[in-house]
Amino acid sequence: MGILEVLLSGVGLSMDAFAVALSTAVCMKGKLRVWHVVKVALFFGLFQALMPTIGYYLGRFFAGYVESISAWVAFVLLAVIGGKMLVEAIWHGPESDARSTDNPVDTKVLAVLAIATSIDALAVGISFAFVQGMHILPSVGLIGITTFVISAIGVVIGKKSGDLLGRKAEIAGGAILILIGLKILIEHLMG
DSSP states (O other): OOHHHHHHHHHHHHHHHHHHHHHHHHTOOSOOOHHHHHHHHHHHHHHHHHHHHHHHHHHHHHHHHHHHHHHHHHHHHHHHHHHHHHHHHHHSOTTSOOOOSSOTTOHHHHHHHHHHHHHHHHHHHHHHTTSTTOOHHHHHHHHHHHHHHHHHHHHHHHHHHHHHHTHHHHHHHHHHHHHHHHHHHHHHHHO
8 A cells, every 4th residue: 555545544534533623623712722723633643543553453353343333433422422512502592602611622522532533543454454565653654644734724723613603613513523423324334
């Protein structure tokens, strides 16, 4: 597998992370700090690199099992977090700024989101295990860096749209998370 294929895999894998980073930033209160952008992007980039590494080394032993439950795990995690965002946004009156009372850059929240969006990367890692001549460390490094950059862009765009749209943006963010989870599940069931 060449560098172009790995780069395209990284871009493809990072699209869910981009959407979730954007949705996360919609909920941020106050000024966007560089550390917020770096922390969100770092979580998504690291998990997008970690999961294919795990899939690569363990995939040969657990391929059937991991593939059978991965979509369900991602769906549940994203639906719960997206549903929570929707409830919080709708619960507040229209006159209030319904930005989440939780810290969207909280380490626990980011870990759950990063795991949920990187489960498909685990399956990619499993497929990497069967590619002759695959150099896993440079490949996952490229995937992680690609996801970091794309997620950072998502945070910046999400914060700007959240500031402009307020409650409507948070409702859209929650709906996006649920739809991403549903997309992952449908692709798994149809595939």
